[in-house]
Amino acid sequence: MPHKPPTQEELERRKIVGIHGETITDVTSTDFPGHYPGEEHSWDIDAFRRGFSVEFHQNDPYEASFSLIGCDASIANAFRRIMIADIPTLAIETVFINNNTSVIQDEVLSHRLGLIPFKGGHEGLHNFLKWWRKPADESQINNSYYDFNTVSLRLEVKCEHNDAAAPNETDPTKLYKHAHVYARDIEFCPVGRQDRYFSGADAIAPVNSDILIAKLRPGQEISLSMHMHKGVGSDHAKFSPVATASYRLMPVIRIERPILGADAEKFARCFPRGVIALDKVTKEDAAQRGSGYEGHEGEVKAVVADPMRDTVSRECLRHPEFKDKVKLGRRRDHFIYLVESTGQWESDAIFLEAVAHLKKRAQDLEKQVVNMVR
Amino acid sequence: MSREQYQVPTTGSGNTGGGAFSAPAPRDYAGESGGVMYYMCGDCAVRVPLEKGAPIRCQKCGARVLYKERTKRMVQFEAR
Numbered sequence: 001m002p003h004k005p006p007t008q009e010e011l012e013r014r015k016i017v018g019i020h021g022e023t024i025t026d027v028t029s030t031d032f033p034g035h036y037p038g039e040e041h042s043w044d045i046d047a048f049r050r051g052f053s054v055e056f057h058q059n060d061p062y063e064a065s066f067s068l069i070g071c072d073a074s075i076a077n078a079f080r081r082i083m084i085a086d087i088p089t090l091a092i093e094t095v096f097i098n099n100n101t102s103v104i105q106d107e108v109l110s111h112r113l114g115l116i117p118f119k120g121g122h123e124g125l126h127n128f129l130k131w132w133r134k135p136a137d138e139s140q141i142n143n144s145y146y147d148f149n150t151v152s153l154r155l156e157v158k159c160e161h162n163d164a165a166a167p168n169e170t171d172p173t174k175l176y177k178h179a180h181v182y183a184r185d186i187e188f189c190p191v192g193r194q195d196r197y198f199s200g201a202d203a204i205a206p207v208n209s210d211i212l213i214a215k216l217r218p219g220q221e222i223s224l225s226m227h228m229h230k231g232v233g234s235d236h237a238k239f240s241p242v243a244t245a246s247y248r249l250m251p252v253i254r255i256e257r258p259i260l261g262a263d264a265e266k267f268a269r270c271f272p273r274g275v276i277a278l279d280k281v282t283k284e285d286a287a288q289r290g291s292g293y294e295g296h297e298g299e300v301k302a303v304v305a306d307p308m309r310d311t312v313s314r315e316c317l318r319h320p321e322f323k324d325k326v327k328l329g330r331r332r333d334h335f336i337y338l339v340e341s342t343g344q345w346e347s348d349a350i351f352l353e354a355v356a357h358l359k360k361r362a363q364d365l366e367k368q369v370v371n372m373v374r
Numbered sequence: 375m376s377r378e379q380y381q382v383p384t385t386g387s388g389n390t391g392g393g394a395f396s397a398p399a400p401r402d403y404a405g406e407s408g409g410v411m412y413y414m415c416g417d418c419a420v421r422v423p424l425e426k427g428a429p430i431r432c433q434k435c436g437a438r439v440l441y442k443e444r445t446k447r448m449v450q451f452e453a454r
């Protein structure tokens with residue numbers, strides 16, 4: 001029996017993950033060789049090019065949302081993991097404490113300082129600054145700090161009574177000078193050529209100036225200097241360039257049979273605002289035999305307006321009046337990313353960097369494999 | 375890692391990249407030495423200078439409980 005090629009409808013159906021009241025079906029992809037008798041499905045660069053597209057929904061410096069359409073979960077997940085763990089940023093790595101009489105312990109203070117995100121000139125951060133490696137001989141550690149691998153910071157605060165405060169004042173920030181230590185109190189100390197890359201608006205500074213580091217009372221003091229180095233998120237989360245980098249699959253809502261009148265309004269309320277719109281049943285709809293609209297001209301009907309906004313809560317599946325009228329699902333090859341930068345990179349640049357990183361890794365692996373079989 | 379390990383990096387350590395690195399110098403406590411030790415009053419938290427052999431007593435409030443100040447030695451930590 002000759003094999004019949006799949007219809008377009010069948011190809012679309014294969015891409016949908018089924019979401020039912022209690023179960024999820026068809027979770028794995030089936031577009032690989034040998035799954036469908038008589039069909040090819042081996043990976044092909046031209047077929048990939050034809051089916052692949054990128055679509056931006058939002059592109060702000062610190063938040064970007066975009067879709068990768070027509071790619072496999074393994075690739076999409078690789079990008080996500082690379083964004084979180086392999087794109088380098090600069091963070092505080094060592095803290096030299098001269099004095100700390102605050103109530104917060106040295107170790108905890110150091111940890112808190114490490115987690116503060118910093119920004120700076122992109123040219124300097126991404127091209128001028130290089131990795132710092134701890135020298136094998138630990139006695140040589142002080143000869144390993146250079147302007148191109150270490151950034152120096154200082155934090156000097158001392159809390160004192162404020163003589164100008166009103167006699168019945170109770171607010172510690174008015175009663176004392178420097179009662180709160182904020183990220184903006186950290187001072188950047190440029191060394192060598194760092195002046196050229198990090199001056200003016202490009203200076204190394206906390207992204208959010210009002211992060212509270214510690215609280216002081218009169219007589220207490222924090223005096224320390226810090227070294228920043230480049231690092232990656234796989235080493236420590238403080239080096240991760242993203243606050244979140246995640247994806248979700250595109251929701252699919254299919255209304256199989258008409259949902260009309262008060263039911264339509266209830267149906268719309270089962271979804272986040274904007275997902276379901278209410279339209280009027282037109283004359284053409286009502287004229288169509290077997291459509292379910294016959295004799296309902298002028299009534300409201302539920303239509304799917306923007307499935308991307310759906311959270312797939314499955315609320316609509318709980319109500320008996322919508323039984324068999326709606327099918328929920330997700331598109332297995334449509335990934336909606338949300339990338340939130342911590343400030344050192346532009347959000348979209350993080351993704352581009354992740355693509356470049358994966359490419360480089362693949363090329364490195366290719367070289368290894370070629371050497372292996374030689 | 376011992377706390378004695380870190381010394382302030384010195385300039386001109388034969389680097390090739392140019393712009394040798396140096397951390398800011400630690401605080402200078404020389405002005406406070408000279409036989410006088412400072413303590414913290416347990417009652418009024420004032421800084422009390424005491425010479426050798428002087429009675430252990432706060433000059434301001436007369437309290438007899440004095441605390442040692444924190445070490446002036448630099449302590450190194452990893453920000454992790």
Ligand SMILES: [Zn+2]
Pocket residue numbers: 415416417418419420432433434435436437
């Ligand atoms: Zn006293």
